[in-house]
Amino acid sequence: MTHKSLLIADARTKKRNAAERRFKAYGLSAIVVAILALVMLLVSVFGTGASAFRQTYATVTVPLPEDKLDKSGVRDIEVMKKVTTIGYTKLLNEGFENVVIASGIPTGLSRKDIGGMLSKEAAATIRDHILANPDLVGTEATLDLLMNGRIDGYFKGRVTLESAALDSNTSPEELALAQALKDAGIIHTKFNWAFLTNPDASDQRPEAAGLGVAILGSLYMMIVVLVTSLPIAVAASIYLEEFAPKNRWTDLIEVNISNLAAVPSIVYGILGLAIFINFMELNQSSPLVGGLVLSLMTLPRIIIPARAALKSVPPSIRDAALGVGASKMQSVFHHVLPLAAPGILTGVIIGLGQALGETAPLLLIGMVAFVREYPAAYTPDAGLFGEASTALPVQVYNWTQRADPGFVERASGAIITLLIFLLVMNAVAIFLRRKFERRW
Amino acid sequence: MKDINMQNPKISAKNVQVYYGDNHAIKDVNVEIADKTVTAFIGPSGCGKSTFLRCLNRMNDTIDICRVTGEIKIDDEDIYDAKVDPVQLRAKVGMVFQKPNPFPKSIYDNVAYGPKIHGLARNKAELDEIVEKALRKAALWNEAKDRLNSPGTGLSGGQQQRLCIARAIATAPEVLLMDEPCSALDPIATAQVEELIDELRQSYSVVIVTHSMQQAARVSQKTAFFHLGNLVEYDDTTKIFTNPDDPRTESYISGRIG
Amino acid sequence: MANHISSAYDRDLEAIQTLVVKMGGMVESAILLASQSLETRDVDLAEKVRADDKKIDALEMQINEEAARVIALRAPVSKDLRSILTVLRIAASLERIGDYAKNMAKRTGTLVDMPAIAGSDAALRRMAREVSLMLKDMLDAYLRGDAVMAEDVRQRDLEVDQMYNALFREFLTFMMEDPRNITACMHLHFMAKNVERMGDLVTNMAEQVIYQVTGEMPEEARPKGDKTAYMSEL
Numbered sequence: 001m002t003h004k005s006l007l008i009a010d011a012r013t014k015k016r017n018a019a020e021r022r023f024k025a026y027g028l029s030a031i032v033v034a035i036l037a038l039v040m041l042l043v044s045v046f047g048t049g050a051s052a053f054r055q056t057y058a059t060v061t062v063p064l065p066e067d068k069l070d071k072s073g074v075r076d077i078e079v080m081k082k083v084t085t086i087g088y089t090k091l092l093n094e095g096f097e098n099v100v101i102a103s104g105i106p107t108g109l110s111r112k113d114i115g116g117m118l119s120k121e122a123a124a125t126i127r128d129h130i131l132a133n134p135d136l137v138g139t140e141a142t143l144d145l146l147m148n149g150r151i152d153g154y155f156k157g158r159v160t161l162e163s164a165a166l167d168s169n170t171s172p173e174e175l176a177l178a179q180a181l182k183d184a185g186i187i188h189t190k191f192n193w194a195f196l197t198n199p200d201a202s203d204q205r206p207e208a209a210g211l212g213v214a215i216l217g218s219l220y221m222m223i224v225v226l227v228t229s230l231p232i233a234v235a236a237s238i239y240l241e242e243f244a245p246k247n248r249w250t251d252l253i254e255v256n257i258s259n260l261a262a263v264p265s266i267v268y269g270i271l272g273l274a275i276f277i278n279f280m281e282l283n284q285s286s287p288l289v290g291g292l293v294l295s296l297m298t299l300p301r302i303i304i305p306a307r308a309a310l311k312s313v314p315p316s317i318r319d320a321a322l323g324v325g326a327s328k329m330q331s332v333f334h335h336v337l338p339l340a341a342p343g344i345l346t347g348v349i350i351g352l353g354q355a356l357g358e359t360a361p362l363l364l365i366g367m368v369a370f371v372r373e374y375p376a377a378y379t380p381d382a383g384l385f386g387e388a389s390t391a392l393p394v395q396v397y398n399w400t401q402r403a404d405p406g407f408v409e410r411a412s413g414a415i416i417t418l419l420i421f422l423l424v425m426n427a428v429a430i431f432l433r434r435k436f437e438r439r440w
Numbered sequence: 441m442k443d444i445n446m447q448n449p450k451i452s453a454k455n456v457q458v459y460y461g462d463n464h465a466i467k468d469v470n471v472e473i474a475d476k477t478v479t480a481f482i483g484p485s486g487c488g489k490s491t492f493l494r495c496l497n498r499m500n501d502t503i504d505i506c507r508v509t510g511e512i513k514i515d516d517e518d519i520y521d522a523k524v525d526p527v528q529l530r531a532k533v534g535m536v537f538q539k540p541n542p543f544p545k546s547i548y549d550n551v552a553y554g555p556k557i558h559g560l561a562r563n564k565a566e567l568d569e570i571v572e573k574a575l576r577k578a579a580l581w582n583e584a585k586d587r588l589n590s591p592g593t594g595l596s597g598g599q600q601q602r603l604c605i606a607r608a609i610a611t612a613p614e615v616l617l618m619d620e621p622c623s624a625l626d627p628i629a630t631a632q633v634e635e636l637i638d639e640l641r642q643s644y645s646v647v648i649v650t651h652s653m654q655q656a657a658r659v660s661q662k663t664a665f666f667h668l669g670n671l672v673e674y675d676d677t678t679k680i681f682t683n684p685d686d687p688r689t690e691s692y693i694s695g696r697i698g
Numbered sequence: 699m700a701n702h703i704s705s706a707y708d709r710d711l712e713a714i715q716t717l718v719v720k721m722g723g724m725v726e727s728a729i730l731l732a733s734q735s736l737e738t739r740d741v742d743l744a745e746k747v748r749a750d751d752k753k754i755d756a757l758e759m760q761i762n763e764e765a766a767r768v769i770a771l772r773a774p775v776s777k778d779l780r781s782i783l784t785v786l787r788i789a790a791s792l793e794r795i796g797d798y799a800k801n802m803a804k805r806t807g808t809l810v811d812m813p814a815i816a817g818s819d820a821a822l823r824r825m826a827r828e829v830s831l832m833l834k835d836m837l838d839a840y841l842r843g844d845a846v847m848a849e850d851v852r853q854r855d856l857e858v859d860q861m862y863n864a865l866f867r868e869f870l871t872f873m874m875e876d877p878r879n880i881t882a883c884m885h886l887h888f889m890a891k892n893v894e895r896m897g898d899l900v901t902n903m904a905e906q907v908i909y910q911v912t913g914e915m916p917e918e919a920r921p922k923g924d925k926t927a928y929m930s931e932l
Contacts, residue, residue, distance in 0.1 A: 245504065316541040320604070322502060323535035324554040325611055327527045334553070335543060654773060681775045683913040693775050695707070696700045 045415050052413025055192035055207065056152040057144040058118065058181065062095035062126060066138045075134040085123035088130075089115065092123055092145070105180040109173055117174055119146035121201065121208035146194075147187065149207045149406040151178045155189060158405055195413060199372050200395070206406025209399070211414055213371045217287050217389030218356060220377065224291025224385060225298055225355050230348055232295075233302035237344075240303075241310040242332050261300035268297045269364030277365060284366040285388035287375065293365060294355040301351040302344075309343025310336060342436040349429035353422050359393040367394050392418050450475035450615060450645040451496060456510035458491055458500065465491050467669040469510075473615075473662075478637060478646045480656035480677070483666035484692065489649045492666070493617050496647065497533040498526040514615065531558050534608030538620040540600035542592035542607070547584050550592045550603055551575060554611040570610055577643075578606035579636050598629025605636065609644070616640060618648040622655065634659050653693055657681050665689045707772055714764050714785055715841070718792075721757040722837040725792045726830050728754065728799035729896065733826035736806045736889070737819050747803035754796035761789040777910075784910040788840070791899045791906075795833070798892040805885045812882040815872055818865065822886065825861045825893045828854070832900045840907045848907040851900065852920055858897035859923030865890045866926045894924065 004010065009017075068087060072079040093115025100107060100114055107114070122145040129143065130136055150170035153159035161172045181187040198210025244250045272293030276282045282289050313336045321331035362368075367390050375387035382388075390398070392414060399411040449472035458466035466488045473479050481489035491500070498519060500506045512519050519529055531554070542550050551571045554560075561567035571588075575581040580602045584595075592603055601621060608616060618637070622630040637659050640646055650656050656663050657677060664674040665688075673680065673689045684690050702708050728747055735743035765782050768774065774782055832851050839847035869883040869890075901920055909915050 314541075316537065316539060317543065319499070319537060320541040320543065320607075321553075322499065323497070323530060323537070324557075324607060325527050325529075325531035326553075326557055330557055334557075339544060653775070657775075682779070683776060690776055691700060694702065694778050695704060696702050 045412050045419070047412075048409055049412025049414075049416045051156045052195055052409045052416075053192050054156075054189045055194065056147040056155050056187060056189050058096070058099075058147055058187045059142065060092070060095050060099055060118075060145050061140050061142045062091055063098075063140050064091065064130065064137050069130065070134070070137045075137065077131060077134065080131060080134060080137075083127070085127055088123045088127045092118060092126065095140075099186060100177070100181070103181065103184050103186060105177065105184065107173065107177045107180075109177060113171075113174065114177070117148060117151055117178060119148045119205060119207050121146050121205050144190075146207055147178070149205065149404060151175070151187075152207050153406060154178060155182070156409070158409075195410075196417070199374060200370060200390070200398075202370075203402055203404055206402075206404045206410060209407070209410050211392065211395060211417060213374055214390050214392045214395035214414070215417075216374055217290070217367070217371075218391045220287035220375070220385045220389065221291040221294060221391060222352055222356060224288060225295045225352060226348075228292065229295040229298045229302055229351070233299050233348075234306055234344060236299075237303045237306035237310060238332060238337070241307050242328070242336070257300045257303055261304055264360075265297055265358050266360040266364065268293050269361030271296065272361060272365045283382055283386045283388070285369045285390075286382065286386045287389045287391075288383070288385040289365050290362050290367050290389075290391060291385065293361045294358060297358065297361065298351040298355045301354060302347050305347030305350070306340070306344045309340040309347065312343065313339045342433045345436070346429045346433050349425055349432070353425045353429075356421060356425070357393055357418065359391075359397055362391055362394050363397070367391055368398060370398075392421070446472045446474055448475070449473060450514065451647075452513045452516075453492075453495075454511045454513075456492070456495065456508065456512060458488070458495060458509075459507045460503075461505045465669055466495070469671045471664060471671055471674055473645060473647060475645045476641060476643070477662060478641045478648060478660040479662045479664065480660035481647065481649045481664050481666060482651075482653055482656045482692070483672075485651075487666040488669045489664075489666045490619055493619055493647060493649050496615070496617055497530050497535055499530075499535065501526055531611045532613050533615045533617060534611060534613035536601070536604050536608050536616070536618045536621050539624050540597060540604050542595070542600050542603050544591065544593055546589045547575075547592050547595075547603060548588040551606050551610045554607060558611055560611065574606040574610040577609055577640070578602045579632070579639075580606055596629070598625050598632055601625060601629070601633055602636065605633075605640075609640070614644060616644045616646045618646065620649055620651060623651065630655075653681075665692060667692070707768075710764070710768050710772075711778070711781065714761060714768070714782075717757060717761050717764065718785055718788055719837060719841065721754060721761065721789065721792050722833065724750065724754050724757070725796050725799065726833050726837075728796055729826050729830045729833070729893075732799045732802040732806070733823045735803060736809065737823055739806070739810050741807055741810055744803040744806040748800050751796050751800040755793060758789045758793040761785060765789075777913075780910045780913065784840075784906045787906045788903050791903050795896045795899050798896050802889045802892055805889055809882060809885055815869075815879060815882055815886060818868060818872075818883075818886050821861065821865055821868070822890060822893065825858060825865070825890065828858055828861070829893055829896045829900060832858070832897065832904075836900055836904045836907065839904065840910075843907075843911050845908045845911040848904040848911075849916065851904040852908075852916070855897045855901045856921040856923045858894060859921075862890055862894040863923065863925055866929070 066073070068091065069083055070076075070080050071082070093111050096118060097111045097114050125145060126141070126143060129141065148169070150159050150164070150167065151174065154164070154170075154175050155178075159167070159170070159175070161175060164170050164172045164175050178187060194208075195210050196215065197212045198208060199213045200210070201208040240250065240253065272289060276289045276292055277284055282292075317335050317339065318331050321335045322328075326334065369388045369390055371388055371390055375385075375389040378384050379387055396411050396414045396418065399407045399414065451471075451473040453469055453471050453473075456466060456469045457464065469492060481493060483489050494500045495508055495512060496514075496519075500508060508520065514529075514533065517524070543553065545553070548571055551574050552567050555567060555570045561570055572581065572585075575584055580599060583599060584603075592600065595603060601624075605616075605621075622633050625633065634655065637646060637648065641661075648656075648659065650659075660677050662675070663677045663680045665672045665680065665684075665686075667688055673684055673686045675684070680689060681693060684693065690696075728750060731743055732747050734740070735747060765786050768782055772778070832854050835847060836851045838844070839851060866887070869887050872879045873883045905916055905920070
């Protein structure tokens with residue numbers, strides 16, 4: 001019998017190698033497709049949203065005559081509050097016009113038009129500033145004030161001279177003036193911290209719209225989710241894994257938990273509506289209700305990785321603990337739990353991350369509210385986390401519904417913010433896992 | 441089977457039966473284990489020697505389908521009595537397992553865990569003393585004294601097993617159960633552990649389950665041969681290996697089938 | 699007894715046993731040929747017996763090596779251990795018997811030139827035959843693991859001892875009758891002593907067989923019939 005040389009590949013080997021090469025090619029192309037999709041997403045989101053983080057302001061010196069602003073003469077806040085934003089608007093217009101005249105830029109616009117270039121929010125800004133610093137009355141104040149959405153849009157490329165001619169909110173002359181003022185240094189764009197801190201704004205003021213309320217609402221909800229679902233989920237998974245007898249009932253429970261993790265989140269919204277709002281009569285739109293609904297949703301998503309983490313602790317550790325004379329409880333809490341902790345922690349953070357991005361159940365319980373004020377953590381009327389609020393993903397949904405093109409940029413900016421938060425949470429999960437992982 | 445009548449046996453088992461569900465794993469075993477002696481349990485795989493060993497510290501309680509009947513007395517007290525707390529029992533009867541399984545903690549914490557949970561030390565100084573004594577007795581002190589806070593899992597296989605032995609003896613047990621303690625170790629580590637067992641028998645009653653007949657011959661004074669759940673022969677080690685009574689014992693130790 | 703799980707172990711033990719049986723056969727024939735050569739005064743036969751003893755020695759060495767190998771590689775216990783110890787002892791005893799046979803053959807060469815002593819040849823031949831029968835039976839008992847037969851062989855040494863006593867007396871008589879017989883009688887006596895020693899060695903081997911089969915050496919003392927040490931006068 002002649003022996004086959006190892007140096008010559010036979011037909012079967014060649015076929016097998018070809019099949020394996022094909023398989024690798026499929027895998028690679030799948031990854032490439034996925035990466036392309038991701039890149040397209042990121043490019044489109046960052047393309048529209050990155051500009052949300054820069055905002056156009058004008059440096060304006062506003063005269064603050066006492067006779068107009070403080071009728072009492074003694075800086076009585078209650079009296080000063082009677083002066084509404086309309087009164088301040090007149091002062092603003094005056095101040096801005098003065099700035100324009102002082103700069104020497106020629107323009108044919110009236111004071112009203114010039115004042116109209118400022119955002120409607122500007123009056124509120126200066127009013128709040130004065131009420132906070134009543135001593136400024138009688139002098140002047142130089143502030144950075146928000147420009148309106150169209151001017152801002154012009155500098156960001158959304159608005160052109162052609163579109164301005166057709167636009168009722170602005171005109172090519174205003175744009176020209178704005179350009180000149182920018183060249184003169186009176187108008188400038190700077191990083192938009194207000195995007196993150198301002199509450200939401202009305203349809204006419206996209207430039208003033210911010211994520212402040214949404215971020216705070218999401219934060220409160222995450223706190224509720226953490227405080228409710230973490231202890232319950234961990235306790236449930238410990239019980240199911242370590243203490244429960246292995247019979248048909250526990251099998252049933254296991255199957256049901258897996259199923260619950262797969263239930264569409266909107267069903268939890270309906271559940272929350274029925275139980276928390278209708279039956280328990282908690283406040284609608286509150287972070288408390290939102291948090292409770294999200295907890296229900298997150299519970300199975302924490303229990304499943306927690307159980308996997310507990311299962312992965314080798315039985316030799318438990319045997320060793322029992323052999324030394326530890327009780328079942330001691331062996332679980334002193335040995336099994338610390339070893340399973342990284343896995344449980346990762347499960348918790350990933351569960352929280354998923355909860356952070358959930359929209360559907362929140363829509364159902366009414367967190368679509370347009371909220372102008374920051375929700376307080378506790379008020380006597382609303383209770384703990386009981387004030388109406390909104391959440392980040394809901395805010396995105398909200399802004400995409402609005403007419404003004406300025407909100408497109410805001411919505412994308414909000415998506416970017418959401419993505420950054422999720423990225424940070426996942427990074428924390430990975431870091432904690434690496435740090436606490438122990439070899440056994 | 442020859443009747444061994446012992447004066448004051450440390451452990452005495454009468455009519456012990458163990459069932460795993462319907463499987464009758466241990467059939468009517470009667471045996472007396474002497475104090476300050478090494479007793480070896482030998483037999484083919486699945487003969488029940490490990491199962492019987494685990495009855496002696498009630499580790500079989502952790503298995504739901506396992507049922508133990510009969511009487512097992514340590515120091516004349518039935519350990520399956522309803523008043524006996526298995527946790528307390530396991531402080532008195534220590535166990536060392538086949539695969540070294542130190543806790544993923546420091547060497548010090550490994551040894552100190554048992555005494556801590558049983559409240560054997562009133563303060564840190566006493567605990568330090570207990571840890572040092574246990575490590576010395578396990579012939580690990582010299583290698584470990586400069587690295588008490590390093591993780592127990594960083595030791596070599598033989599050292600880890602000696603750490604597990606130190607951990608078991610830290611709770612001042614009276615009986616030491618060892619389930620194939622050397623099967624995962626290389627020959628040198630095995631020899632070191634066997635040497636250690638020889639020293640330990642001066643203080644404890646040691647019961648060792650082993651697959652290696654040579655090990656049983658080297659290390660024990662008394663040997664029990666288990667086969668298919670029965671205790672076939674129990675006698676002095678020399679007798680079992682030079683001239684056993686039962687033909688089944690003869691077949692097993694000579695490496696014959698049947 | 700069932701076979702070892704390791705068939706190579708069984709083959710090793712069988713191989714050693716075969717060597718022992720072969721050695722035993724060679725020694726048996728050496729005894730018979732040595733006594734035959736004396737009777738027929740056949741110098742060539744005596745020479746052959748002397749030469750063949752080398753093969754017996756070589757076999758003993760081979761058996762020793764094989765036994766050492768089995769001990770090192772198999773760590774035998776209980777019955778297997780007793781078998782190996784028995785094989786070593788039997789081989790040693792067989793080699794001694796072979797040497798005695800060779801010694802007898804050597805003396806035959808010297809006796810050829812001397813006149814025969816009446817009756818001593820036949821008596822010696824009877825003794826040698828008895829011993830070789832004992833050897834044959836002992837080997838059978840060894841092969842069959844028959845302790846009863848081995849005990850029987852052990853008892854038959856008494857007869858050999860008694861035959862030796864009788865021969866001793868006869869030689870003394872012959873020597874006292876005629877001093878010219880002294881040389882021949884001395885040689886013949888040594889040959890008789892050799893045969894008597896062979897009988898003792900066969901008894902040793904029989905006791906080993908009992909040890910292998912039962913696990914204990916026989917308790918009762920073997921029959922000792924050799925009273926020549928106490929003979930002071932006829």
